[in-house]
Each structure stands twice: as structure tokens, then as C-alpha cells.
Amino acid sequence: ETGVTQTPRHLVMGMTNKKSLKCEQHLGHNAMYWYKQSAKKPLELMFVYNFKEQTENNSVPSRFSPECPNSSHLFLHLHTLQPEDSALYLCASSQLRTGANTEAFFGQGTRLTVV
Amino acid sequence: AQKITQTQPGMFVQEKEAVTLDCTYDTSDPSYGLFWYKQPSSGEMIFLIYQGSYDQQNATEGRYSLNFQKARKSANLVISASQLGDSAMYFCAMREGNTGGFKTIFGAGTRLFVKA
Numbered sequence: 159e160t161g162v163t164q165t166p167r168h169l170v171m172g173m174t175n176k177k178s179l180k181c182e183q184h185l186g187h188n189a190m191y192w193y194k195q196s197a198k199k200p201l202e203l204m205f206v207y208n209f210k211e212q213t214e215n216n217s218v219p220s221r222f223s224p225e226c227p228n229s230s231h232l233f234l235h236l237h238t239l240q241p242e243d244s245a246l247y248l249c250a251s252s253q254l255r256t257g258a259n260t261e262a263f264f265g266q267g268t269r270l271t272v273v
Numbered sequence: 274a275q276k277i278t279q280t281q282p283g284m285f286v287q288e289k290e291a292v293t294l295d296c297t298y299d300t301s302d303p304s305y306g307l308f309w310y311k312q313p314s315s316g317e318m319i320f321l322i323y324q325g326s327y328d329q330q331n332a333t334e335g336r337y338s339l340n341f342q343k344a345r346k347s348a349n350l351v352i353s354a355s356q357l358g359d360s361a362m363y364f365c366a367m368r369e370g371n372t373g374g375f376k377t378i379f380g381a382g383t384r385l386f387v388k389a
Contacts, residue, residue: 191377200277201364201379214376246316252377261308262377264318 161185164249164265171239172273179234179268181249189254190232191262192224195246207232208254239272246270276300277367277380285386286355293340294350294383296365304370307348308377309339312362321363324348326370352385360387 162183171177183190192204206214207226221243223235232249246269250262278297286292298307309321324332324339332339340349352359365380 193379200381203376203378206376248316248318250318250377260306261320261323262318263320264310267316269316 161263162249162251162265164247164268166268167266168269168271170271170273171236173239173241175239176235176237178236179247179249179270181232181234181265183230183232183249183251183263185251185253185263187251187253187263188229189252190226190229191250191252192232192234193248193250195248195267197245201248205234236270239270241272244270244272276378277365279365279380279383281383282381283384283386285388286352288357288387288389289354291351291353292355292385294352294363294365294385296348296350296380298346298348298365298367300346300367300369302369306368306370307339307341308366308368309337309348309350310364310366310379311359312364312382314361318364322350355387357387357389360385 165180189208191206194202194204203216204218205224210226221238225233246267248267249265252260252262276299280295305326307324311319311321322332322334322337322339324341331341336353338351362382362384364382366377368377
């Protein structure tokens with residue numbers, strides 16, 4: 159079992175659908191992240207949660223709604239998406255300590271296609 | 274302003290040879306960490322190596338080493354004895370320790386092709 163698990167791996171949805179992406183980490187980390195990876199663009203940080211509190215929202219449209227019910231689970235709720243939202247969505251977790259820099263562990267991503 | 278720059282969209286290397294992937298960064302925070310990740314076609318980002326801004330020596334992890342030149346703000350990844358399985362996208366990333374919050378920002382990546 160990998161440390162960070164994302165489901166589903168692939169998702170096709172219409173622009174009027176509502177769906178959710180799920181991320182679960184088994185590493186005991188205290189921070190979780192959502193990244194978006196579009197073709198030919200750098201990874202874009204979307205949301206950061208530290209101890210279940212959202213600490214970062216990088217000007218993400220409201221059609222993306224994150225939820226972090228506990229430090230092990232992270233969701234990304236999707237509704238009324240646009241075709242340009244098609245991308246690979248990566249979840250990551252890390253253990254954050256003041257002044258320290260620790261690596262993030264990533265899931266395998268959800269390949270989202272909006273039709 | 275872009276803080277992580279990877280100028281090589283694609284690189285080719287012969288199997289068993291060494292290859293250097295370039296990364297430059299920009300920050301005014303004296304405390305930061307630099308990371309390299311590998312992303313195979315499966316999509317998962319795999320952590321390779323880490324270098325802290327206060328580390329005196331270059332980081333090494335097996336066949337991976339990081340050529341850290343602080344004054345030039347560069348953190349190049351060196352892969353020795355390339356293997357066919359090294360073919361993937363490689364991303365350089367940075368986290369600022371004092372001012373960056375919990376964000377890790379990534380470069381655009383370099384696609385490495387290892388030839389048999």
C-alpha cells in the first residue's frame with residue numbers, strides 16, 4: 159500500500175456534473191495539498207491544509223471546493239467544471255515542523271477529463 | 274515572478290552515462306529547501322533528493338547527487354550511470370522556510386530520455 163492514495167485514478171465528467179476526488183495518507187503527516195498539473199505547465203498549488211485548517215488558497219475558482227475532515231483525508235469537490243479544468247490532480251502530504259523543510263509525498267493522481 | 278527555472282524541456286542521454294539536469298531558483302529567504310522529483314508516465318511524483326540552504330555539503334542519494342551552488346542559486350541534479358528506467362519527467366522544487374508558508378513550488382520540468 160502506498161503512503162498516499164488517490165481515487166479515482168481516472169474520471170470523465172460533464173460540465174454539469176458534481177464529483178469528488180479523494181485522497182488518503184497513511185504516513186501520519188500533518189499537512190496535505192492539492193496540485194493541478196496541466197499539459198506543458200508547471201505544477202500549480204491549489205490548496206494547503208495544515209492540521210485540517212486551510213492555510214493556502216491560490217486564487218482557485220469556487221467550482222473547486224476542498225474539504226479536510228481529518229489529517230488523513232482530503233477531498234476536492236468539483237461542480238460545473240470547464241473543459242480547461244481537464245488535468246492531472248495530484249494530492250500530497252508532508253510533515254511540517256517550524257524551520258524545517260521536509261519532502262512531500264505524492265499520490266498517483268487523478269486524471270480528470272471534462273467533456 | 275517565476276522562482277524555479279528549468280531551462281531544458283528535454284534531454285537525451287546514452288544508457289550508463291551521466292546526465293545533468295539544470296535548475297536555478299530565486300528567493301530572498303535565507304532558509305529554504307530544494308527538492309528533485311521524478312514523474313514517470315504513471316503520474317506519481319517520486320521524491321529523489323533534498324538540499325537544505327544551510328547544508329554545507331552537496332546531497333547525494335545513490336545514483337543521484339545535487340550540485341548545489343548557493344551563490345549562483347543553482348541546484349542541478351546529476352544522475353550517474355543512467356538506466357532505461359530513468360526515462361521520465363524531472364521536476365525541481367523549492368520551499369521557503371520563513372516566508373513561504375507550507376508551499377512547495379515547482380519548475381516546469383525536464384523530460385529525460387535514456388537511449389539503449
